[in-house]
Amino acid sequence: MFVNQIAVFLENSKGRLKECASVISNAGVDVVSMSIADTKDFGILRAITRDNAKAMKALKEAGFIVSSNDLIGALVEDRPGGLTEVLSTLDTAGIGIEYMYSFANIDAQNALILLKVDNEQLAIKVLKESGAKLVENKII
């Protein structure tokens, strides 16, 4: 039910994202999904790759600050209201979402959403109870 991601600190300067992407590609790693959180002074790149450990090692060697952590991965039906159902489940249980991003086209019927929440255990419990399909790294 967990999907591992890497997070990279990006100083807000021209070309920094490209440098980061080059390091990952030069390591021969394919990025499958990503999102960037940006503030005035810095950004955080969050990415899921085919080989997080390898990408992390390469980034560290290149001087980037990197961390990795697990996100909840849930399948959402690709139709109007699919996302709302999952979010309602979490909302009803009083769970806050720190951030989320999505991964489209995992198969023909579903999209994958990746969630960072403030109460992981409870989120997994209520999502499972609601019948949501949780996914793991290997599916990706």
Place this chain on the structure above:
Amino acid sequence: MNYFDEKKETMPREELKRLQSERLIETVKKVYENVPTYRAKMDKINLKPEDIKSIDDIVKLPFTEKYDLRNNYPFGMFAVPQSKIVRLHASSGTTGKLTVVGYTKKDIEVWSECCARSLAMTGATNESTVHIAYGYGLFTGGLGMHYGSETLGATAVPVSSGNTARQLMLMKDFGADTLCCTPSYAIYLAEELEKGGENIADYKLKRGVFGAEPWSESMRNQIEHKLKIKAYNIYGLSEISGPGVACECEAQDGMHIFDDYFYPEIVDTDSLQPVSYGMEGELVFTTLAKEGIPLIRYRTRDITTLSLKPCACGRTSIKMGRVFGRSDDMLIIRGVNVFPSQIEAAMLTCEGIEPHYQIIVSRVDNLDTLELQVELSEKVFSDEVKKIEELRMKIQSAIQSGIGVSCKIKLVAPGTMPRSEGKAKRIVDNRNLRD
């Protein structure tokens, strides 16, 4: 000419020299007898109070440094018993401890007299209303000018710092003709006045006496233009007394040092040997009539020049130029003394922060800004923006409470701050004070 005390202020140099000699001899005797640090310093070089026979012998005396005050924190340099001390003031130290000074009743009188002379020198009289927007408190600016204004017989408005809208209202309603504050605050007042749709013609302001931070001639021009006043430079430091160690007269050509009370020398920053007048060097002061905490050859760390050129105003004192810089790493940010070591100490109270940083000082629209760029480390990195912002705010408030000045924090990637073999370049000061 508008003097506060014409006789003292225009004393012939020869007569002044006799007075300085008398006062130096007495001061040296006093510190040798009452301040263990001075006795030790003099004993070390085999100097006896009797060896000081005139002001010319001053070069034989040892220097006093800020660390002497720190090592004797809080009262170890005082030359009189506590019962004689009527007030304490303090300024930033290089570490968490403040630099503390104590005043006897007479010290307060002399200081007030010097501030009164300063105000009179710029044309203020007992008819004047003096709007004092320096902070009142441990900082000497507010109370110093306040007592000076009262001693002159003017009407003091002890408004202190902050609440600019109220300041402008009071300045207009009370009809202040004299404004005392930092030059950067004067500019800020002028801008706020304009923004509020007010007209400077509705104010009675004639002059401003600005100090507590270095400023330039171009800044003077701006202030004079915006506020339609004459802007005067005043100099002082709490170790010597506070504001009113020197002040510009209406000629606006250098600051008259009240050298009947504070004897100035200018020395080479490396050799500490006196340099001739007109040359840039570090300003050193010996207090000549101070009772509470007399200081011998105190290194101000301010870089300036001295001049004995006769002045159009008829005053006979030595004059000093603008302060161009410092011989240590102290920064003056919006009138507050800040040592990089204080910023570092405050920053390092935040867990996981490493001492890889740089301090950037700029002057934006005539206001000093302080930015700390600090490297983020893996230990404190998070995938959540919220947590990194929390860390940034934590560093910011640690510094704000540590130095009393707000500071923008910019987190940067590791390895981006310059490292060097010896002393890292910690400060980038982009302010230009020479034009």
